[in-house]
Structures are given as C-alpha cells and as structure tokens.
Amino acid sequence: xxxxxxxxxxxxxxxxxxxxxxxxxxxxxxxxxxxxxxxxxxxxxxxxxxxxxxxxxxxxxxxxxxxxxxxxxxxxxxxxxxxxxxxxxxxxxxxxxxxxxxxxxxxxxxxxx
Amino acid sequence: xxxxxxxxxxxxxxxxxxxxxxxxxxxxxxxxxxxxxxxxxxxxxxxxxxxxxxxxxxxxxxxxxxxxxxxxxxxxxxxxxxxxxxxxxxxxxxxxxxxxxxxxxxxxxxxxxx
Numbered sequence: 001x002x003x004x005x006x007x008x009x010x011x012x013x014x015x016x017x018x019x020x021x022x023x024x025x026x027x028x029x030x031x032x033x034x035x036x037x038x039x040x041x042x043x044x045x046x047x048x049x050x051x052x053x054x055x056x057x058x059x060x061x062x063x064x065x066x067x068x069x070x071x072x073x074x075x076x077x078x079x080x081x082x083x084x085x086x087x088x089x090x091x092x093x094x095x096x097x098x099x100x101x102x103x104x105x106x107x108x109x110x111x112x113x
Numbered sequence: 114x115x116x117x118x119x120x121x122x123x124x125x126x127x128x129x130x131x132x133x134x135x136x137x138x139x140x141x142x143x144x145x146x147x148x149x150x151x152x153x154x155x156x157x158x159x160x161x162x163x164x165x166x167x168x169x170x171x172x173x174x175x176x177x178x179x180x181x182x183x184x185x186x187x188x189x190x191x192x193x194x195x196x197x198x199x200x201x202x203x204x205x206x207x208x209x210x211x212x213x214x215x216x217x218x219x220x221x222x223x224x225x226x227x
Contacts, residue, residue: 033215042203042218043156085154099207100146100158100168101216 004104006088011110012078020073020107022088033101034062034073035087043087047073075109083111116140117219119204125225126194134189134222136204143209145187146216147179150201162187163209199226 003025012018024032031050035043049055049064049071061074075082085108089101117138126132138145144163150156160179161168167179176192191198204219 037154042220044218045215048215087156099144099163100148100161100170102158103156105153105155 004088004090004102006086006104006107008105009108009110011112012075014078014080014111014113016078017074017076018078018109020075020086020088020109022071022073022104024069024071024088024090024104026069026090026092028093029066029090030093030099031091032062032064032071033089033091034060034071035089035103037085037087037106039084046086078111080111080113083109085109117204117206117217119202119219119222121222122220123223123225125227128194128196128226130194131190131192132194132224133191134202134204134224136187136189136219138185138204138206138217138219140206140217142206142217143184144207145181146205146207147187147189148203148205148218150203150221152200156203160187160189194226196226199224 006022033048034046036046037043046060047055047062049062052064052066054063059076064071085106087106088104091101120135146161147159148156149159158170159173162181178190179187181187201221201223203221205216207216
C-alpha cells in the first residue's frame with residue numbers, strides 16, 4: 001500500500017489562499033486525485049495529476065512532483081462553502097486493490113469570516 | 114439523473130443479522146468499487162470489480178461479499194454483522210482501469226449496528 005500523508009486540519013480566512021499538501025509513497029504511480037467531501041456527503045472529484053506540473057481549474061489548482069512524491073491543492077479566493085474535508089488519493093498500478101484509489105486521511109478545512 | 118445510486122441510505126440493524134446494500138450506475142462504466150469510511154472519516158477500498166474480475170482488499174473479512182448481476186450493478190452483502198461494521202459505505206464507478214477517468218461516488222449508505 002501507500003503512505004499518504006496530509007495535515008489533519010487547517011483554518012483560513014474567507015477571500016484568502018490556502019495550500020493543502022500531500023506526500024505519498026508508491027511503487028507504481030498511476031495518478032493522483034484530489035476530492036472534496038462536505039460533511040454527510042459523498043466525495044466529489046476536484047482534480048487529477050499524472051504528469052509533473054500544475055493543473056488549474058478555476059479557483060482550484062493542483063500540483064504534482066512525482067520525483068518528490070508530493071502534491072498540493074491550492075484554493076484561491078476562499079469562500080465559506082469551501083469548508084470541507086479535502087482528500088488526497090493515489091492510484092497505483094501495482095496495488096492489490098486493482099485500480100482503486102488509496103486515500104489519505106483527509107484535511108479538514110475551516111474557512112472563517 | 115443520478116449517476117451512481119445506492120439503497121438504502123440509512124440502515125440500522127442488530128448485531129448478527131445479514132444485510133445487503135445495492136448499488137447501480139448509469140454511466141456505462143466498466144469498473145465498480147466499494148469503499149468503507151469509518152468514524153474517523155478514513156476512506157478505504159474494500160473491493161473493485163471489473164469485467165467479472167473481483168479484486169479484494171485482503172483486510173476485508175470474508176463476511177463481506179460483493180455480487181454483480183450485471184455491469185451496472187454491484188451489491189454488497191454482509192453476513193453476521195458486528196458492531197465494528199458501523200460506518201458509511203460508498204459505492205463508486207469509473208471508466209476502464211488505467212485511464213484518467215476519475216471515480217464517481219454514490220451518496221453513501223450509513224450503517225449502524227446495534
């Protein structure tokens with residue numbers, strides 16, 4: 001399996017920028033995903049990186065460095081509705097779980113006024 | 114139209130019972146999954162199922178068994194329920210393995226074992 005580490009909790013102010021880091025270890029890297037999960041709801045897809053670099057999608061961007069086993073999710077112009085858990089997940093072609101995603105424990109982000 | 118649906122949404126039952134959770138996807142995806150999210154919100158893969166190939170996470174007790182009547186359905190049967198089985202169970206689906214396709218999650222089934 002993989003070791004996927006991300007901070008447990010973060011707090012940021014409405015309108016600010018926040019960066020959520022994720023580090024991982026894997027033998028057959030096949031993509032890194034970020035999901036958003038509001039309390040009591042299902043995870044929803046935010047971004048996907050398989051090559052090094054930055055992927056931008058509106059207020060959200062995700063960065064990947066495969067050599068460092070590192071990714072971050074950048075959220076700009078924070079809104080109150082961005083308060084949620086952010087899950088980093090890695091897909092491993094050598095995993096004994098097929099192509100299922102292996103998730104980190106999630107970062108609970110609180111956006112304050 | 115709902116992409117991935119699960120029933121029931123809530124399930125409260127007694128220890129020792131046998132129960133099933135149903136999952137259906139209308140996305141035409143080839144692969145379906147079951148995940149378990151515990152009280153600490155840790156989301157963990159239980160099974161993945163693709164073209165009748167079942168891949169089981171070895172940590173899952175054999176009281177849990179997925180059954181797929183067709184490509185659009187993957188149901189989860191749980192025998193002899195235990196207190197520790199209380200969790201939220203998410204079904205998900207994705208296009209063919211190895212593509213960039215992300216996974217779509219169902220709304221979850223909240224299981225409480227008393």
